[in-house]
Amino acid sequence: MTWLITGGAGYIGAHVARAMAAAGESVVVLDDMSTGFADRLPQEIPYVQGTVLDRELLDRTLAEHGVTGVVHLAGKKQVGQSVEQPLGYYRENVHGLTVLLEAVVQAGVRNFLFSSSAAVYGVPEVDPIPESAPCAPINPYGETKLAGEWLVRAAGRAHSLSTACLRYFNVAGTARPELSDTGVSNIIPMFFDRITRGEEPRIFGDDYPTPDGTCVRDYIHVSDLADAHLTVARRLTAQQTPGDLTVNIGRGVGVSVRELASLVSEVTGRTVDPVVEPRRPGDAAKAVASVALIGEELGWRATHGVREMVESAWEGWRLRHPGAGEF
Numbered sequence: 413m414t415w416l417i418t419g420g421a422g423y424i425g426a427h428v429a430r431a432m433a434a435a436g437e438s439v440v441v442l443d444d445m446s447t448g449f450a451d452r453l454p455q456e457i458p459y460v461q462g463t464v465l466d467r468e469l470l471d472r473t474l475a476e477h478g479v480t481g482v483v484h485l486a487g488k489k490q491v492g493q494s495v496e497q498p499l500g501y502y503r504e505n506v507h508g509l510t511v512l513l514e515a516v517v518q519a520g521v522r523n524f525l526f527s528s529s530a531a532v533y534g535v536p537e538v539d540p541i542p543e544s545a546p547c548a549p550i551n552p553y554g555e556t557k558l559a560g561e562w563l564v565r566a567a568g569r570a571h572s573l574s575t576a577c578l579r580y581f582n583v584a585g586t587a588r589p590e591l592s593d594t595g596v597s598n599i600i601p602m603f604f605d606r607i608t609r610g611e612e613p614r615i616f617g618d619d620y621p622t623p624d625g626t627c628v629r630d631y632i633h634v635s636d637l638a639d640a641h642l643t644v645a646r647r648l649t650a651q652q653t654p655g656d657l658t659v660n661i662g663r664g665v666g667v668s669v670r671e672l673a674s675l676v677s678e679v680t681g682r683t684v685d686p687v688v689e690p691r692r693p694g695d696a697a698k699a700v701a702s703v704a705l706i707g708e709e710l711g712w713r714a715t716h717g718v719r720e721m722v723e724s725a726w727e728g729w730r731l732r733h734p735g736a737g738e739f
Contacts, residue, residue, distance in 0.1 A: 413649055414438040416479040418464055418512065419486030420457075421448030423593045424527070424583060424634060428483060430591075431638035432645065433457055440477045442470075443486065452591055464508040470515035481523035481648065482516055483641060484509065487556075490597050491531070494553035505556035506563070513567045521573075523648040524564060525641065528577045530630075530660070530699060532558040540630075540702040543579070543658050550694045565656050574648040574655055581630040581662035581701050583637055585721035592728020599629075599669070600722060603676045603684070604729045608736045613676070613684055615669050617691030620698075626669040628698040630662040633716035633724075637661055643712045662701030663714045672718070679722045 415432060419425040420441030425448065432439050433456070441459035443450075453459055458477070462469040464486050473479070487505045488494065494501040509526075516524060531554030532547045549555045561577045568575035584600050586592040596605045603613045618625040640661050647657070670686070677684035706712050730736050 413480050414440060414478050415481045415483055415645060416440055416442060416473065416477065417483045417485065418442045419448065419484075419527075421445060421450055421452050421459060422485065423591070423595075424637065425485045426452035426591050427587055427634045427638040428485065428641045429453060429457055430587070431635070432483075432642050435642055437642070437645070440473070440479065442473060447595070464512040465504075467511050467515055470512060471519065474515060474519040474521065479519065479521055481525070481645060482512070482521060483525045483527075483645060484512060485527040487527070489529075489553060491551050491553045494551055494556070498552040501552045501556050506559050509560050509563055513563065516573070517567065517571045522654070523645070524568065524573050524575045525645055525648065526560060526564045526575065526577045528561055528579045528658075529554065529557045530579050530581045530662075530701065532561065532579060533699070535694060535696040536699060539698055540664060540700045541660065542702040543660055543705055561658065568654060568656050572654045574651050576644045576648055576657040576659070578640065578644060579658065579660045580637060581632050581660065581699070583634050584631050584718075585633040585635065585716065585724040586728045587635045587638070587724070589724075589728040589731040592725060592732070594732065599672065600676070600725050601729065603673065604680070604726065604736065607676075607680060607682050607684060608729075608733055613673055613686045615673065615686040615688050616695065618670070618688045619691075622668060622697055624668050624670045627695055628666040628668045628700065630665060630700040631667055631718050631721055632662050632714055633721050636714040636716050640706070640712055643710050647710055657709065659706040659709065660701040660703060661706070662703055664701055664703040665718075666698060666700040667718050672722075675719060675722050679719070679726050
């Protein structure tokens with residue numbers, strides 16, 4: 413069994429590739445290196461530089477490496493950017509997936525795991541959010557993930573593939589400092605970036621119907637996320653007949669933005685007094701995963717807490733910003 417991991421040199425992808433390889437799975441990575449880094453991967457993991465839009469490259473890679481399963485993480489993922497560049501997001505996230513699935517079907521690959529997102533729920537009205545909740549994405553990024561789920565399931569039914577869609581909640585932390593998130597689009601690195609530059613972190617809205625008035629989110633350590641991919645991939649491999657699975661990946665625990673800011677203050681040793689700014693359009697007051705289904709189906713649960721996420725992320729930030737801890 414050999415798994416092709418698209419986007420496997422990215423922040424999440426490198427964690428998934430390393431976790432699967434460490435568990436004895438044979439993996440090969442395909443990444444266009446637009447946001448990935450080859451040095452995130454150990455030398456024993458082969459990688460191919462290229463895009464899922466390149467059908468000829470896909471056909472060659474699937475054949476040369478004897479690929480029997482795909483973990484598809486490649487794609488664009490910034491919500492704000494998706495609003496500004498919807499055509500690019502649909503091209504990369506939906507058309508790219510179409511090209512990949514066509515290659516998979518042609519090559520006879522039978523297992524396909526799709527990286528989805530809690531963004532498919534939009535602004536949920538239930539707490540916690542089960543997989544059965546209505547999907548009503550409010551931005552092009554979420555739309556492309558929902559369309560991707562539809563496409564994966566339809567291809568699975570039509571071509572006898574075993575498929576799974578993993579709806580990630582807020583991913584944070586790192587297994588090793590050198591594997592940390594290099595972007596600043598997620599809240600923890602956004603906080604680090606502001607305090608490193610001597611600026612106060614920002615909170616968007618403090619008048620939500622939550623205990624402290626700030627938004628509440630479910631954070632999942634990237635190491636737990638990687639382990640969930642391994643667990644689901646092995647489930648697909650073990651299935652006797654094709655089927656599909658859609659599960660949330662979270663902790664089922666809510667943390668408010670203000671609570672997170674306080675924790676960042678403790679971990680960094682810097683007094684953090686966030687500036688409150690107006691609400692951002694579309695932000696839900698609370699978005700916490702129901703994790704009952706993945707527990708029932710796979711016996712899986714997250715094991716890392718939010719403090720571990722912040723501490724490990726801070727180590728990674730300091731590695732890339734050597735003067736960040738000197739206040």
